Amino acid sequence: MHTDKKRAEDLTVVENRKINKDYYVLKLGAKNDLPQILPGHFVELLVEDTRNAFLRRPISIYDVQSECNSFELLIQIVGEGTRLMSNLQSGDTINVMYPLGNGFTTKTNAKNVLLVGGGVGVAPLLYLAKQLNEKGIRPNILLGGRAADNIIEIDNFSKYGEVFISTEDGSVGEKGFVTQHSVLNKEIDKIYTCGPDLMMRAVADIAFKQNIDCEVSLENMMACGIGACLCCVTDTKEGHKCVCTDGPVFNTKELKWNLA
Amino acid sequence: MDMDLNTRIKIGALDLKNPVMTASGTFGYGPEFEDFIDINRLGGIVVKGTTLHHREGNPYPRMAETPSGMLNAVGLQNKGVDVFCNEIYPNIKHYDTNILVNVSGSTVEEYIATAERINELEHIPGIELNISCPNVKEGGMAFGTSCPSAVAVTHAVREVYKKTMVVKLSPNVTNIAEIAKAVQDVGADGVSLINTLLGIAVNAETRKPLLSTITGGLSGPAVKPVALRMVWQVSKAVNIPIIGMGGIMNATDAIEFMLAGASAIQVGTANFIDPTVTMKIVDGIEDYMRRHGVSDVNDLIGAMIED
Numbered sequence: 055m056h057t058d059k060k061r062a063e064d065l066t067v068v069e070n071r072k073i074n075k076d077y078y079v080l081k082l083g084a085k086n087d088l089p090q091i092l093p094g095h096f097v098e099l100l101v102e103d104t105r106n107a108f109l110r111r112p113i114s115i116y117d118v119q120s121e122c123n124s125f126e127l128l129i130q131i132v133g134e135g136t137r138l139m140s141n142l143q144s145g146d147t148i149n150v151m152y153p154l155g156n157g158f159t160t161k162t163n164a165k166n167v168l169l170v171g172g173g174v175g176v177a178p179l180l181y182l183a184k185q186l187n188e189k190g191i192r193p194n195i196l197l198g199g200r201a202a203d204n205i206i207e208i209d210n211f212s213k214y215g216e217v218f219i220s221t222e223d224g225s226v227g228e229k230g231f232v233t234q235h236s237v238l239n240k241e242i243d244k245i246y247t248c249g250p251d252l253m254m255r256a257v258a259d260i261a262f263k264q265n266i267d268c269e270v271s272l273e274n275m276m277a278c279g280i281g282a283c284l285c286c287v288t289d290t291k292e293g294h295k296c297v298c299t300d301g302p303v304f305n306t307k308e309l310k311w312n313l314a
Numbered sequence: 315m316d317m318d319l320n321t322r323i324k325i326g327a328l329d330l331k332n333p334v335m336t337a338s339g340t341f342g343y344g345p346e347f348e349d350f351i352d353i354n355r356l357g358g359i360v361v362k363g364t365t366l367h368h369r370e371g372n373p374y375p376r377m378a379e380t381p382s383g384m385l386n387a388v389g390l391q392n393k394g395v396d397v398f399c400n401e402i403y404p405n406i407k408h409y410d411t412n413i414l415v416n417v418s419g420s421t422v423e424e425y426i427a428t429a430e431r432i433n434e435l436e437h438i439p440g441i442e443l444n445i446s447c448p449n450v451k452e453g454g455m456a457f458g459t460s461c462p463s464a465v466a467v468t469h470a471v472r473e474v475y476k477k478t479m480v481v482k483l484s485p486n487v488t489n490i491a492e493i494a495k496a497v498q499d500v501g502a503d504g505v506s507l508i509n510t511l512l513g514i515a516v517n518a519e520t521r522k523p524l525l526s527t528i529t530g531g532l533s534g535p536a537v538k539p540v541a542l543r544m545v546w547q548v549s550k551a552v553n554i555p556i557i558g559m560g561g562i563m564n565a566t567d568a569i570e571f572m573l574a575g576a577s578a579i580q581v582g583t584a585n586f587i588d589p590t591v592t593m594k595i596v597d598g599i600e601d602y603m604r605r606h607g608v609s610d611v612n613d614l615i616g617a618m619i620e621d
Binding site: 059060061062100105106107108109110149151274275276277278279280281282283284285286287288289293294 | 339340341342346347349350362370371373374375376377378379380381382383384386388391534583585586587588589590
């Protein structure tokens with residue numbers, strides 16, 4: 055598969071849209087045409103002027119507007135890096151390495167596709183849903199979180215599929231974990247999931263038991279983002295592989311997750 | 315008025331077009347950075363630590379961010395010397411730069427066997443003997459923390475390896491100058507320092523260490539003053555070239571290492587922050603030379619004014 059060269063360049067903040075106190079969407083614009091961006095690709099953002107966010111921040115690509123040379127990142131404030139970036143204003147610049155990683159497989163014969171996102175892990179699923187729509191697939195989209203505050207961007211996801219919701223406290227949607235949601239009783243040929251590690255493992259377990267093909271997007275701690283440092287490895291049936299270059303998307307069949 | 319600049323540096327039989335190299339374990343084998351920089355503009359690259367046999371490395375998590383630095387415990391993950399020679403080397407041998415292989419092992423015999431294989435590769439003009447990896451249970455740093463063991467492995471590899479051999483030293487010792495002198499005396503063509511400093515990171519909330527191995531190696535600007543001090547101390551003790559490293563983020567840092575006594579420098583952790591940083595350092599050293607009227611980069615080596 056041909057992929058465009060990776061870049062490290064200053065991009066302009068087109069918009070910084072606050073969703074709520076924990077989440078924001080950063081829209082970044084390039085001067086020139088964007089390289090080809092696949093659903094599941096991520097970027098590494100350089101946070102300036104702090105010794106506590108020394109390394110770049112890996113963030114999934116949420117949406118792409120190729121016609122405007124811009125793309126969006128859905129970010130949750132979890133530490134100093136993501137907090138400092140939440141203060142970025144339109145017109146500011148930020149250095150970005152992109153596009154990184156392998157991306158989801160959108161070439162599929164599956165008809166009944168389910169996307170499962172937990173918390174900020176929903177991020178790469180929007181652009182995936184959009185791309186699936188272009189291939190004539192309208193997926194079911196299950197968004198999960200602890201409480202209503204963690205269920206974000208429902209209207210955006212609704213454009214590309216039917217949205218289902220679960221919260222642990224039952225404040226919105228069905229009460230419980232995503233793995234307990236009734237949408238899982240429907241016919242499913244393919245699952246794509248991204249979210250907390252335990253959630254993805256539970257989803258992968260259900261997929262395995264029902265013999266459903268399942269792709270997961272992992273979020274390991276990483277440094278370089280380009281396969282040089284070997285810090286972000288995950289255990290696969292072929293040994294350690296870099297989440298940044300061999301992933302972040304893996305078919306669960308490749309992983310040593312002891313599904314049973 | 316444009317000055318004629320000489321940026322070439324010699325280390326053993328190596329002729330570097332400039333003093334800027336990349337540090338082992340931070341630059342892969344080179345192709346990882348091809349989208350971002352012209353590798354041929356570098357003085358040299360030191361490829362990932364290579365051992366006789368395949369190594370899976372340590373379990374995840376093997377990296378933790380710390381103030382102005384990072385800890386790693388990768389543990390020499392590599393596919394072994396045969397895969398390097400047969401599958402990786404053919405893809406990088408065309409680089410117009412000095413490619414050094416960082417050689418490591420658990421026993422002296424493994425170091426010897428690996429170095430012998432590398433010795434056969436026409437386009438690899440040197441090795442960096444890694445006696446300082448802090449992240450492996452056997453070998454690695456154990457060889458580099460005492461004079462007798464450092465001498466034993468350096469001497470043994472010198473017997474079989476005929477090209478340029480640089481020995482990479484551990485900072486986790488009481489007297490690094492003594493070890494530098496000892497490896498010089500058994501035939502090292504140069505020394506490179508510092509490898510990472512042994513450290514720990516803990517999460518106070520969970521009370522758990524951040525690395526699977528508990529300890530890891532600290533790198534980044536946090537270690538720079540320690541590295542500079544050690545380069546300076548070693549420069550007083552040896553007369554072979556020193557390759558200095560430890561937290562170099564820009565050309566100014568690189569110049570500081572040369573002033574402290576380094577003939578060349580390696581850029582490590584900074585490659586993770588900015589994959590183009592080495593090119594900026596190559597250009598920045600030339601800018602510095604012009605600004606200071608220094609026509610030969612060799613004149614910067616050990617040129618710190620001590621009065």
